[in-house]
Amino acid sequence: MSDLLPYLFWEKQEGYLCAQHCLNALLQGEYFTAVDLSDIARDLDEAELAALNKTDEHNEGSEAKKSQNMDDTGFFSVQVLVNALKIWNIDIIPYGSEDCVDARIHPENEIAYICNLHEHWFTLRKFGNSSLRWYNLDSVLKGPEWISQTYLGMLLTQLKNDGYSIFVVKGIFPPCQADDYATSHPEANGSKKSADTDEEMLRAAIAASLLPTNDIQQESSSSSQAEINSQSTTSSSPPPTLEELRIRRLARFS
Template sequence: MDLIPDIFFEKQEGNLCAQHALNALLQGSYFTAVDLADIGRELDVKESIVHGRHVSGNNYDDSGYFSIQVIQQALSVWDLELIPWGSEQAVNAREEPQNELAYICHLHQHWFTLRRFAVPWRWYNLNSTQKAPTYLSETYLGLLLQQIQDEGYSIFVVRGTMPKCPADDKAALLPRPSIQEKNKACVPFSGKAYRLTDSGTSGTTNDQEEQHLAQAIEASLRDSEQQRMEDMRRKRLARFGG
């Protein structure tokens, strides 16, 4: 059974990637560009008071740019918190990334979401520049996070309690993906960073690096499956002898 038809997903529209990333995270049409602009204006006013001078454009502008402060403020309504990937609070995320709820990633004013649905083996890349959500195995999630960090992305761990959504309910009932499904799903991340003003055309792709990444993922998944079978064999021998 496929979870993708049940996942709320917005394709890139204009320069609204911050809106798309938030709605993908929350799994619904919770925010519009107008909502985020209102939050940005409020933050600019507060910063003006603190600095004793007029501040404008720090948190949003007419191009569709929204700062991390706007996104944090928007998520605070849901008691969700963003933790920087490199912080002390994110140690567990760096060690076992599959156990977190989601990640919001940013580079060159482009925001996108990686989200888990119900269980640690149901991760999806919800980048609005894609045609549809793409499945991420637990192994590939860790490799992808490492790759985009190396490419300069800012990564934020999402902590708190997500609103309930149909995709979470369905994911809890689905079986674990088979090793064949995992291998099929391992499409290398292009490494492209999209600027809001570039219409998704900036960045370059290193084909050789992507090929190496794909090979590493496939080998890791194969080794993981072999290790699992070997563990089962040892347990049978320990229990029944032979």
Template sequence: MDAIFHEKQEGSLCAQHCLNNLLQGEYFTPVDLSSIAHQLDEEERMRMAEGGMASDDYRTFLQQPSGNMDDSGFFSIQVISNALRVWGLELILFNSREYQSLNINPINEKAFICNYKEHWFTVRKLGQQWFNLNSLLTGPELISDTYLALFLAQLQQEGYSIFVIRGHLPDCEAEQILGIMRVQQQQRPKLIGEEQAQTSAGRLATLSQTEMDFTVQSEVVDDDDELKKALALSRQDIDVEDEEADLRRAIQLSMQGAVLTNASSESSSGPARVDRESDGELRSNNDMLTADELRKRRQAYFDRQQHPLRSTIPSQDSTTAIENSCTEVDQQQQQQKPSL
């Protein structure tokens, strides 16, 4: 199949591709076909001028665009026919009465040119096999002998104009190779647009898969980030709980300090106040307390220093000692008062 010359579609140059695929080589360029088209336009202008250059028909003809070519690269059947005359080839309409009266089997012809809506393509026999050399295909398409008549009938039904090529086609490499061997085609070629669409779809599928993989990876990364954030928050909660616990302990300690302060103030305003209020008398009369009473009072003082919270509740011994001390003081005061 590599030996078969096959020009693929470029712009609207299907007429050029049709001729070159028919002749199996780069025989025509757009410049060559444009020259033929301009020559045809000049011949038509000269014929119109015969009716008078001042006539309305001639003026109208000059204002109209060329019917043999346009800027897109389209060329008319007249251009193709004149290009083939250079090679001694002519076109015969396939469904014309002249040709149909010959009752020729299509497989006995050499080539066909097909046209529909400004698109041209070639169907040609190379060796003993037929090939569809449409420039819109990605490669030559093998057509069996039994399918050729059906293929041409289908084209006619779709609105194609089919022209039979009469004359001797130039020799080519594909004709020589396929003359001694036959080829098989495992997979039919696709249309160029279809192949591009499938390629684009494949790229989109690959891109979608890549985006999906990226999304999955992003989700995994997001999950890891969320896990890290959750761990950080849990640590913050633990820190907050620890701080709250420390705060509670500080409050408790401060409350204990307040209790200690209150206890100290109470202790200073309690039994010690008796010492201050009766400072002059008690201190002068300390020698009058017994050694046992002094021992008990010192013990009560030490107990208050070691157990501050218990200092707010006087022990029974200290209470008894204070009461005894107060009783002795009262007795002494009564003894010292002058009798009335």
């Protein structure tokens, strides 16, 4: 799935500006700067303070409280992201809400997800309206990473279990080169077989690398077993459990 990489917009993590990186990866361009998001955060702070003063006359004229929408590290609240995306008529809806039942059943049918844990934000996005063209655009990675259709659902389950807030993105994105290319090439190299092969190899590698190990010899044999499983076209690997996937993800991003 590397054929799309030259067309993808992705920003490497800079300081604590992951909210900026998340939005720009979602929109596929340098649409927002830290200054833009700070302006939105200040507007929100002023609106919240005005609303507070209106409901409580004793607060009127009091010293402004610490911002709830940004801090000195570069972190921005979800309200900042919501208001930034309103400019493009794009909404984000909590993944666990009643409005997102379909997303939980068929996550590959959505266009993108925004994920947050503590101060970190990142984007999972589909390109060209193809379920075979999902990418993890997390700014802390070495670069964009392809996500298979099946692994997308597993990843979202992992993130939810690990405490992430997940938002389903609704709307129409501005045009970008990656979408144009993926629309004309919905399957890598024009073949669905390559995606199926990648999926089989992913499952085999997960299962093999997380086989129970009772001694050093058994542990050392797991890598060779992964190679055998990934190359076999006749044998099938058992699907990994959520706990196995969680361990794999923690190891992957540590």
